[in-house]
Amino acid sequence: MIYLDNNATTPIDPVVSEKLAWFAKNHFGNPSSLYPIGLEVKEMINSARENIACVLGAARSEIIFTGSGTESDNFALRGIFDASQEKKILITSAIEHPAVIETANYLEKKGIKVIYIPVDEFGMINLEFLENAVTPETGLISIMHANNELGTIQPIKNVVKIAKQHGIPVHTDAVQSFGKIPVDVHNLGIDLLSISAHKIYGPKGIGALYIRKGTKIDPLIYGGHQERLLRAGTENTIGIIGLGEAAKIIKERRNQDNEHIDRLAYKLKNGIEEFIPKVKFNGHPKERIKGTVNFSFEGLEAEAVLLALATKEIYVSTGSACSEDSEEVSHVMNAIGLKPETARSSIRMSIGRFNTDDDIDTVLKELPEIVNKLREITAIDF
Numbered sequence: 001m002i003y004l005d006n007n008a009t010t011p012i013d014p015v016v017s018e019k020l021a022w023f024a025k026n027h028f029g030n031p032s033s034l035y036p037i038g039l040e041v042k043e044m045i046n047s048a049r050e051n052i053a054c055v056l057g058a059a060r061s062e063i064i065f066t067g068s069g070t071e072s073d074n075f076a077l078r079g080i081f082d083a084s085q086e087k088k089i090l091i092t093s094a095i096e097h098p099a100v101i102e103t104a105n106y107l108e109k110k111g112i113k114v115i116y117i118p119v120d121e122f123g124m125i126n127l128e129f130l131e132n133a134v135t136p137e138t139g140l141i142s143i144m145h146a147n148n149e150l151g152t153i154q155p156i157k158n159v160v161k162i163a164k165q166h167g168i169p170v171h172t173d174a175v176q177s178f179g180k181i182p183v184d185v186h187n188l189g190i191d192l193l194s195i196s197a198h199k200i201y202g203p204k205g206i207g208a209l210y211i212r213k214g215t216k217i218d219p220l221i222y223g224g225h226q227e228r229l230l231r232a233g234t235e236n237t238i239g240i241i242g243l244g245e246a247a248k249i250i251k252e253r254r255n256q257d258n259e260h261i262d263r264l265a266y267k268l269k270n271g272i273e274e275f276i277p278k279v280k281f282n283g284h285p286k287e288r289i290k291g292t293v294n295f296s297f298e299g300l301e302a303e304a305v306l307l308a309l310a311t312k313e314i315y316v317s318t319g320s321a322c323s324e325d326s327e328e329v330s331h332v333m334n335a336i337g338l339k340p341e342t343a344r345s346s347i348r349m350s351i352g353r354f355n356t357d358d359d360i361d362t363v364l365k366e367l368p369e370i371v372n373k374l375r376e377i378t379a380i381d382f
C-alpha cells in the first residue's frame, strides 16, 4: 500500500503505539482519584500536557484536552461568544475547515454576524479586507494556520497585528500546521489554537485547545472539575498519553521529517509536471506546507483518478475527507476561483513521515498511465 493521504489522517507512530499498549496494560486509574493509581495517571496526563505546551511555547495550564480538532474549533468559537454578550461579530475566512464553518453557521443562527475574508488564487487571505472588516463589535477573528486542501499558510502574525490594534482575540486552527512548521503561540501572538493528534502520528479522537492565560472563555462541557472546569468529563487518558507522546516525537524529529517530506514532495510535484500534460498545481508557490501536493488534471473527474489509483493500492484524496461523500465542489477550490470542472478534477496527495522514495517512484510510474488511459476513454485529445 502507498498511503499519500496524510492530511486526512496519519498512521500511528510505532513508538506511540507501544506507549499506548503499555499504558492500557498497566494504568487504569481515574486521574481524579486521590490514591496512588489515580495520582500516577494524573501525573502522566500533566506530562503529556507539558510535551504539547513545550512544542507550542505555552504554559502547561494553557492546554485543554478535547475530543478532536473539530471539538477544539467548536470550543474556541462558541466559548468566546458565550463569554461575551456585547460582541456580535465573528470574522473568519472562506477556506476554513467545516469544523469552523459549521460552528460559524451555528453562531449565525444564535445572532452572531459572520464575515468571511476572501482569498486569492493561491488561497491566501486578503489582509486589506480584514482590516476594513474589523469593528469594535468584533468578538473573535478565526483564521486557519495552514489549509488542509492546499497547504497554503496564512499570515497569522499580520492577522494578530490588525486584531491587537482593536483588542480582538484571535483563534487559529493549527490542525494541519502543528508538527509540520514551527507553531509558537508567542511568536504568532495567538490567543487560541487548535490541534489534533491523528494528524501527527497519534491516535484518533483526541485533540487540544491552547487558551492564552486571561482569555475570557466559557466552558464547553459542564460537570466535574477536569480540565480547569472548562471541559468536564473523565479524561480520555489513553488518547492524551498518545497525543503527548506524538508531540514529544515532533520536538525531536520535526527537522528530519521536514527534510524528508519536502524532498519527496519536490520529486512528486516535479515528476507530475514533467510526465503529465495539462495539469494545474493548486496552492501557494512558496507559503505552503510542502508535503501537500494538489493538482487539477484537465478533462478528468478526480474520483475516477482516485479509484484507479486505489486499484493499485495507492491512496490519495479528492479534497477534504469531510466532504468526500458530497457531490458539491469543495468550498476551498471554489474560493480560489477554480471553474467547477477544474475543481472536480483536483487530487490532493499528502506526504508523511513514513513515505519513501519508492512510493513516489511508483506513483510517478502509475499516475501518468492512469491519466492517459482515462483521457483516452473520455475521448479527450491531448
Ligand SMILES: Cc1ncc(COP(=O)(O)O)c(C=O)c1O
Pocket (backbone or CB within 6 Å): 007, 008, 067, 068, 069, 070, 071, 073, 097, 099, 144, 146, 147, 148, 173, 175, 176, 196, 197, 198, 205, 206, 207, 321
Ligand atoms: C484544518 C483542519 N481542522 C480541523 C480538522 C478536524 O480535526 P479532527 O479530525 O481531529 O476533528 C481537520 C481534519 O481534517 C483539519 O484538516
